Amino acid sequence: MAQNSVQSIERAFEIIEALAVEPKGLSISELSQKLSLHKATIHRILQTLLSRGYVQKDPQTLRYKLGVKFVEISSLYLNNIELKTEAHPFLRELVAMLNATVHLAILDGSDVVYIDKIEQVNSIRLYSSIGKRVPAYCTALGxxxxxxxxxxxVEKMLSKISLQPYTQNTITNVEKLLDEIRTVRNRGFAVDNEELQEGVRCIAAPIYDYRGQMIAAISISAPVSVLPPHKDEENAQKVLETAKKISHRLGYVEGKKDYQGKEM
Incomplete structure (x- = not known):
């Protein structure tokens, strides 16, 4: 066993790896013999994995197999790889078109996670980097x-976090945030009006997959002088068009209804 490892976690992974190569599954006795572990230990770990969907039990044979949770996690991982690969050339086009920094991000709970970023040469310094998490409530992406x-x-999600003011423009009132999100639903894009970083405005649009489900978003970020409020509609159309191109690359079919029942 590796130094500083947690024994119960090591054993759980041993069970998972054993089940991964047995399509028909294994019983507790077979796992015990294969891994040289006590049946009680295996049973306890299996019950935890079973409760979380990582293994499933055949009621007829009493054998255990890997569960659908692994499929879900694998799909998310593979989707993110495909998403970044397919989106990147379109992000570059958007950077050149609008002279702004472009982000690609996903939502994880109440946080935005950046998975790609392309900066315009000599752009203003943005406090963002690939892998960084920022609150969803004060970003256009979020x-x-x-x-x-x-x-x-949304209200339930917001109730679990503290709405801290990052700037004087940060919306920290739940009802005002809900009004803002209702506006986003109606017009199809979101704006960050210096709500996370003073002097920086952002516009974001959603990305849909082949199922018509929103899985990510892209945004442009730049100083107020580059993205003034009176040009929001004009700039938003370019961001929306780019988001639509990426969605099509991911299998989104024009005319499919999105989560609101509207065509994208």
């Missing part, structure tokens, strides 16, 4: 991805 949820779901 607000556009929160718009896929109902008001009740």
């Amino acid at each position: 607000k556009v991805m929160l718009s896929k949820f109902s008001d009740e779901e």
Whole structure:
């Protein structure tokens, strides 16, 4: 066993790896013999994995197999790789078109996670990097991805976090945030009006997959002088068009209905 490892976690992975190469599954006795572990230990670990969907039990044979949770996690991982690969050339086009920094991000709980970023040469310094997490409530990316949820779901999500003011423009009132997200649903894009970083404005649009589900978003970020409020509609159309191109690359079919029942 590796130094500093946690024994119960090591054993759980041993069970998972043993089941991974047995399509027909294994019983507790077979796992015990294969891994040289006590049946009680295996049973306890299997019950935890079973409760979380990582293994499933055949009621007829009493054998255990890997569960659908692994399929879900694998799909998310593979989707993110495909998403970044397919989106990258379009992000470069958008950077050149609008002279702004472009981000590609996903939503993880109440946080936005950047998975790609392309900066314009000599652009203003943005406090973002690939892999960094920022609150969804004060970013255009976050607000556009929160718009896929109902008001009740958004309110429940916001109730679990502290709405801290990053700038004087940060919206920290839940009802005002809900109004903002309703606006995002209606117009199809979101704006960050210096809500995360002073002097920086952002516009974001959603990305849909082959199922018509919103899975990510892209945004442009630049100083107020580059993205003034009076040009939001004009700039948003370019961001929306780029998001639509990426969605098509991911299998989105024109005319499919999105989560609101509207055509994208």
